[in-house]
Amino acid sequence: MDLDFILAKGPIFLAAAQLTVTVAFFGILLSAVVGLLCAVVKFYRWPVAHRLVSAYIELARNTPLMVQLFFLYFGLPRLGFIWEGQTCAILGLTFLGGGYMAEAFRGGLSAVGKDQVEAGLSIGLNRFQLLRYVIVPQALAVSLPAISATTIFLMKETSVFSIVALPDLMYVAKDLLKEGHSSETNTLLVASYLAVILPISLIFAWLERRLRFAGFGS
Amino acid sequence: MLSGQVVLKIKDLVKNYDQRAVLKGLTLTVSQGEVLVVIGPSGCGKSTLLRCLNGLEPVNGGQIIFEGQYLTDPQTNWSRIRQRVGMVFQNYELFPHLTALENILLGPIKVQNKSREEALAKAEYWLNRVDLWDRRHSFPRQLSGGQKQRVAIVRALAMDPEIMLFDEVTASLDPEMVREVLDVITNLAQEGLTMLIVTHEMAFARAVADRIIFLDDGGIVEDSTPDVFFQNPATERARRFLNIFHYDDIHKPNGSLNLAKNNL
Amino acid sequence: MLDSALSVFKMGRNLARLMEGLGVTLEISCLAVALSIVLGIPIGLLMAGQRPIVKRILRLYLEFIRVMPILVLLFLFYYSLSKIWNINLSAMAVSILVFTLWGAAEMGDLVRAAVTSLPRHQWDSGRALGLTETQVSFYVIIPQAVRRLLPGVINLATRMIKTTPFVFFINLPDLVKVGQQIVEVAGFRNPLASVWVYGFIFIIYFAICYPISLLSRYLERRWPS
Numbered sequence: 001m002d003l004d005f006i007l008a009k010g011p012i013f014l015a016a017a018q019l020t021v022t023v024a025f026f027g028i029l030l031s032a033v034v035g036l037l038c039a040v041v042k043f044y045r046w047p048v049a050h051r052l053v054s055a056y057i058e059l060a061r062n063t064p065l066m067v068q069l070f071f072l073y074f075g076l077p078r079l080g081f082i083w084e085g086q087t088c089a090i091l092g093l094t095f096l097g098g099g100y101m102a103e104a105f106r107g108g109l110s111a112v113g114k115d116q117v118e119a120g121l122s123i124g125l126n127r128f129q130l131l132r133y134v135i136v137p138q139a140l141a142v143s144l145p146a147i148s149a150t151t152i153f154l155m156k157e158t159s160v161f162s163i164v165a166l167p168d169l170m171y172v173a174k175d176l177l178k179e180g181h182s183s184e185t186n187t188l189l190v191a192s193y194l195a196v197i198l199p200i201s202l203i204f205a206w207l208e209r210r211l212r213f214a215g216f217g218s
Numbered sequence: 219m220l221s222g223q224v225v226l227k228i229k230d231l232v233k234n235y236d237q238r239a240v241l242k243g244l245t246l247t248v249s250q251g252e253v254l255v256v257i258g259p260s261g262c263g264k265s266t267l268l269r270c271l272n273g274l275e276p277v278n279g280g281q282i283i284f285e286g287q288y289l290t291d292p293q294t295n296w297s298r299i300r301q302r303v304g305m306v307f308q309n310y311e312l313f314p315h316l317t318a319l320e321n322i323l324l325g326p327i328k329v330q331n332k333s334r335e336e337a338l339a340k341a342e343y344w345l346n347r348v349d350l351w352d353r354r355h356s357f358p359r360q361l362s363g364g365q366k367q368r369v370a371i372v373r374a375l376a377m378d379p380e381i382m383l384f385d386e387v388t389a390s391l392d393p394e395m396v397r398e399v400l401d402v403i404t405n406l407a408q409e410g411l412t413m414l415i416v417t418h419e420m421a422f423a424r425a426v427a428d429r430i431i432f433l434d435d436g437g438i439v440e441d442s443t444p445d446v447f448f449q450n451p452a453t454e455r456a457r458r459f460l461n462i463f464h465y466d467d468i469h470k471p472n473g474s475l476n477l478a479k480n481n482l
Numbered sequence: 483m484l485d486s487a488l489s490v491f492k493m494g495r496n497l498a499r500l501m502e503g504l505g506v507t508l509e510i511s512c513l514a515v516a517l518s519i520v521l522g523i524p525i526g527l528l529m530a531g532q533r534p535i536v537k538r539i540l541r542l543y544l545e546f547i548r549v550m551p552i553l554v555l556l557f558l559f560y561y562s563l564s565k566i567w568n569i570n571l572s573a574m575a576v577s578i579l580v581f582t583l584w585g586a587a588e589m590g591d592l593v594r595a596a597v598t599s600l601p602r603h604q605w606d607s608g609r610a611l612g613l614t615e616t617q618v619s620f621y622v623i624i625p626q627a628v629r630r631l632l633p634g635v636i637n638l639a640t641r642m643i644k645t646t647p648f649v650f651f652i653n654l655p656d657l658v659k660v661g662q663q664i665v666e667v668a669g670f671r672n673p674l675a676s677v678w679v680y681g682f683i684f685i686i687y688f689a690i691c692y693p694i695s696l697l698s699r700y701l702e703r704r705w706p707s
Contacts, residue, residue: 062691066647066658067684074665074676118274119311123325123377124301133324137315159551170553182561189554197549
């Protein structure tokens with residue numbers, strides 16, 4: 001193992017990891033927003049929107065991110081939608097993640113009983129307040145394991161972003177592998193992903209444990 | 219007390235579930251400060267009646283007039299009405315992610331836009347009255363059934379309702395906890411709060427009620443004072459209903475003793 | 483519009499090549515899923531077993547697989563294995579190996595969850611009826627475990643199918659790789675080639691995964707746990 005090589009190339013990986021984290025952060029955040037909105041639309045069964053949302057969720061969940069990205073990055077510009085790699089990566093991750101997050105939130109929402117809704121109504125809460133103070137907080141706690149699994153899954157999916165010419169961790173690694181030093185490069189690659197994903201996994205595990213203790217289940 | 223001003227008027231109220239009629243043209247008037255206890259066999263529509271009064275069930279016909287306002291008008295702003303009509307449910311339905319105090323403060327602060335201080339003062343007053351001020355930071359799962367139901371009553375009272383609806387509030391409680399909840403309600407009745415109570419606790423009904431409404435098959439069969447109703451019900455149906463709560467002595471045939479002995 | 487779409491697929495052997503790519507995709511998926519199920523069952527039983535060290539090691543294996551992107555594992559095995567250990571595996575073999583490593587870990591966890599979630603008294607009540615150990619296993623335990631397991635296994639299979647495009651990165655001619663090659667050539671003459679080809683691949687994946695996910699949902703509804 002060539003330590004000098006690892007030390008010399010470390011900064012490159014650091015910069016690449018930053019990019020991965022940035023894109024993942026915005027992609028996952030937007031996924032959560034899209035997912036929550038879709039789940040609420042499905043929860044209230046709003047007539048037309050509910051069908052559109054269901055169709056979107058099925059499309060997002062039953063096709064690979066790479067194919068979605070290829071379509072977004074190489075296909076759509078031909079039809080006049082032009083975006084750069086980073087925007088495309090975030091859009092692709094949001095399209096994919098929105099579908100998964102919607103399912104995660106939907107599970108939580110459907111766990112909130114009709115009686116809780118009525119109790120909220122009976123103290124005069126309006127529809128929005130009911131969601132904000134009664135339904136969503138309870139649904140979030142129930143959904144947390146699914147949200148955690150989806151977040152980790154989306155973090156891992158970011159590894160394909162080099163296909164839209166984003167200089168992320170895989171891109172850098174592939175570049176260096178051409179020069180040899182494969183075991184050092186792979187060590188850096190594995191270490192970088194561990195450094196990025198492991199903390200998130202641990203934070204979610206901690207959150208889940210905490211919520212279970214503060215737990216509901218009356 | 220009975221001569222008070224009319225608070226609630228129900229006229230020919232009709233409610234159907236699918237094709238089945240649950241309330242078949244029910245008419246009832248409630249005056250200020252009256253305590254009405256609604257009793258009747260299960261499925262007679264007593265819970266449905268309360269749920270209609272709080273807008274939890276759409277109504278199929280007739281009128282509900284609360285303080286001169288037609289609640290059967292589809293334009294009714296239910297959020298505003300529900301602040302004035304408190305409701306307590308059989309299964310407490312406290313919000314499990316909020317502490318007892320947060321459960322109580324939610325309505326006054328978010329719906330009525332009261333200041334935190336004002337809402338807190340009121341919550342403190344009521345929680346003290348039901349002996350739960352010490353438990354204000356507990357989550358619902360940390361409270362017993364009786365405690366949960368007392369918090370739920372306070373949650374409704376904290377909105378300053380003009381009328382309270384109690385829907386079988388002791389039906390899910392262990393027997394030893396029924397008393398603490400009924401005492402709270404009795405206490406409120408003595409203060410002159412207008413109340414509609416659905417219950418299966420006959421002794422409590424007799425003690426707390428100004429009027430007993432006996433409901434059967436979607437309509438009012440008897441509307442009288444507790445003394446008259448319990449001692450001398452006017453209808454055969456009421457008599458049969460009251461008989462359910464009596465047990466005759468059981469005369470065991472001699473033969474059955476052998477079996478009991480063998481099992482021991 | 484339609485002409486431009488058809489021309490891409492009619493050009494040369496394009497459609498046939500796409501189908502060959504689909505064949506590669508399906509070959510990897512099927513082999514990896516089958517191997518994962520076969521290997522995952524003993525792994526899961528060990529995970530649910532009584533040996534703490536074995537359990538600890540398997541747990542570590544599972545957690546590592548869960549945190550590490552599959553693509554990294556593909557790189558690791560494709561570029562390092564050959565150099566460090568002097569093993570020369572084809573891209574195909576590496577793909578199946580990596581997907582199986584992942585699938586077996588996830589399958590193991592599913593089996594562990596199914597086995598440990600069965601209440602103990604199922605064994606007891608089976609024996610109380612006078613059934614032998616083997617009879618209890620076959621008539622009581624296994625049918626219940628399989629019901630709990632099946633939706634999860636089907637779910638895992640679709641996840642693996644949806645991850646197969648990663649083999650693109652180690653130059654295996656799967657559906658996506660073939661699609662890219664076709665677009666590169668046809669794109670010069672037909673500017674919409676990328677829309678048609680990637681759209682087509684999108685639909686193929688959907689046509690494979692959607693029915694499977696419907697099946698999994700149907701089973702979940704039929705056998706609620």
